[in-house]
Amino acid sequence: xxxxxxxxxxxxxxxxxIERLAExxxxxxxxxxxxxxxxxxxxxxxxxxxxLFCLQEYFCDxxxxxxxxxxxxxxxxxxxPSPTQRAIALYGDxxxxxxxxxPAFARHLEGLTAVLLSLKKRPIIRYERMSPMARRxxxxxxxxxxxxxxxxxxxRKTATAPLLLILDRRNDPVTPLLAQWTYQAMVHELxxxxxxxxxxxxxxxxxxxxxxxxxxPDQDPFFAKTLYDNFGDLGAHLxxxxxxxxxRSASSQASxxxxxxxxxxxxxxxxxxxxxxxxxxxxxxxxxxxxxxxxVRHLLQVSDRPSRSPAQAVQTAIxxxxxxxxxxxxxxxxxxxxxxxxxxxxxxxxxDLLKQQNVPEAEVRLLCPSRWRxxxxxxxxxxxxxxxxxxxxxxxxxxxLFANENFFSRGKSALKGLKGVENVYTQHTPHxxxxxxxxLRGRLKESSYPYIDGQNVSPQGMSRPxxxxxxxxxxTTYEEAKAVAQFNAQFAAGQGLAGSLGPAGxxxxxxxxxLGGTCVHNSKSFLTMVRDASFSFPSSFSSVQALxxxxxxxxxxxxxxPSSGPPAPSAAVSPPPQQNFALNLGPIxxxxxxxxxxxxxxGVDAARDGLRDVLAKVRxxxxxxxxx
Numbered sequence: 001x002x003x004x005x006x007x008x009x010x011x012x013x014x015x016x017x018i019e020r021l022a023e024x025x026x027x028x029x030x031x032x033x034x035x036x037x038x039x040x041x042x043x044x045x046x047x048x049x050x051x052l053f054c055l056q057e058y059f060c061d062x063x064x065x066x067x068x069x070x071x072x073x074x075x076x077x078x079x080x081p082s083p084t085q086r087a088i089a090l091y092g093d094x095x096x097x098x099x100x101x102x103p104a105f106a107r108h109l110e111g112l113t114a115v116l117l118s119l120k121k122r123p124i125i126r127y128e129r130m131s132p133m134a135r136r137x138x139x140x141x142x143x144x145x146x147x148x149x150x151x152x153x154x155x156r157k158t159a160t161a162p163l164l165l166i167l168d169r170r171n172d173p174v175t176p177l178l179a180q181w182t183y184q185a186m187v188h189e190l191x192x193x194x195x196x197x198x199x200x201x202x203x204x205x206x207x208x209x210x211x212x213x214x215x216x217p218d219q220d221p222f223f224a225k226t227l228y229d230n231f232g233d234l235g236a237h238l239x240x241x242x243x244x245x246x247x248r249s250a251s252s253q254a255s256x257x258x259x260x261x262x263x264x265x266x267x268x269x270x271x272x273x274x275x276x277x278x279x280x281x282x283x284x285x286x287x288x289x290x291x292x293x294x295x296v297r298h299l300l301q302v303s304d305r306p307s308r309s310p311a312q313a314v315q316t317a318i319x320x321x322x323x324x325x326x327x328x329x330x331x332x333x334x335x336x337x338x339x340x341x342x343x344x345x346x347x348x349x350x351x352d353l354l355k356q357q358n359v360p361e362a363e364v365r366l367l368c369p370s371r372w373r374x375x376x377x378x379x380x381x382x383x384x385x386x387x388x389x390x391x392x393x394x395x396x397x398x399x400x401l402f403a404n405e406n407f408f409s410r411g412k413s414a415l416k417g418l419k420g421v422e423n424v425y426t427q428h429t430p431h432x433x434x435x436x437x438x439x440l441r442g443r444l445k446e447s448s449y450p451y452i453d454g455q456n457v458s459p460q461g462m463s464r465p466x467x468x469x470x471x472x473x474x475x476t477t478y479e480e481a482k483a484v485a486q487f488n489a490q491f492a493a494g495q496g497l498a499g500s501l502g503p504a505g506x507x508x509x510x511x512x513x514x515l516g517g518t519c520v521h522n523s524k525s526f527l528t529m530v531r532d533a534s535f536s537f538p539s540s541f542s543s544v545q546a547l548x549x550x551x552x553x554x555x556x557x558x559x560x561x562p563s564s565g566p567p568a569p570s571a572a573v574s575p576p577p578q579q580n581f582a583l584n585l586g587p588i589x590x591x592x593x594x595x596x597x598x599x600x601x602x603g604v605d606a607a608r609d610g611l612r613d614v615l616a617k618v619r620x621x622x623x624x625x626x627x628x
Contacts, residue, residue: 169474
């Protein structure tokens, strides 16, 4: 007879399913069943269950990435499956519905259930009004808590109920399209992080054991310390890390071992020393590859040509032979999202210019799915601009990303190690940060973020929550995860939101925020998700109608006209002089609005050269250290 075994489940099983398993175990081979999301006691009325079954709770049907970030690890690119991630169709015949032919909705429900049960939270649920998908997910969760299996949700009540805020990726399509300049986000953008692993197989001059590396803040102290560092600070910290290893290496030489005590110390420290050496090698190889890609793809290039209008600036960048085609596409989409509602926009001209560029066949298919007739697309090959406007344009978003003209806030942080040079790159603040700020201040409008019906929300439950879980249908980004981590660090240090003081002290102190989503996007995966989904949408999604401006809503502020000539009467309201819209898109960094159009020119050459000097010094120091 075969030996006994252990069956593990990663989701809620109902009583009938467990009974079927018990009845099938005729030879009593199974000694233990671990139900990771539910626990059923064997008692009166359940005698048919095999008494050898031991049911335990393990809530792990999701992927924790950091202490404040998780993912369901679902890849919403069904036409581009991955060998290491489950690829499913997320959208149905519109971007407002879950796919009826895939388990997308069920997996979202199961994953969120696992998160809440693992945290022992029964939250009040709010959702983004513009998202039927967020509403449906919230409604089903409320049903499960109230009717489905209410005994699973019988947790001790807290003074303030936890909050689950369900958002939709479509309300902020810009954040996934931008270039990244912090360590973790940069690695994901340029190389990709899959299940905590990064492939360096295509990197030149990398040792065989470093062809695939693991990036985990839980197991890697250096990565935990630097994962949110900008590229300049990263170079300085890596140089210090290498210096520390050099010192340890020098003190561990055989010539330093003179006594028995020295031998014992060396033996005790050697495993840790080897581990340190391997970690130094890993990060030197990784940062070296990032540096190479920055140079090869001209990611430090900044437009230094003065232009009379934003349209000219964008067109100049798209015409540049040094900018990769995929970056040109992203720039065109960002420009279209920004100026969609402007009567005198130049989106059609930008799209026409894309036609003249060397767009790879894969990108052409991305823009122009083969199921559309060529005759219908004459002169409009670059359909992705239109698709994106129909997918997440101004008419689909409930929040105006550009209303306050601070979507990109210009901030300067010193590039450590560069004398007299400042980081001139624009720092982007994701829309999620503003949403969290409004939520904590009690200003998040219920009309825009309503409560799910059937929760019996009390005035106390509507007060500022202390435990916030934010879930984004369609995926998060590492930039948003950084914003959440910064909020948590600020609150843990006893610092509240700026300029806020509540009855109990600074607003936000003591609050914890957890961010999660369908997956973690970089620009490539986001564009691929939209492209794959468009095959299920009506052909009207490629319509030029999306380029035609409509009357802006009362809540929107019309942006600065991107025309080189004078604006049409009453067509737009010019922003104050200090306001501008800056595009920071990897290979380019452009101001395309306001009166600060050329402010990024100063110091660009010095910053570029200085940063390269820092990386060169790091490489030289590493070359001088003999790694084990």
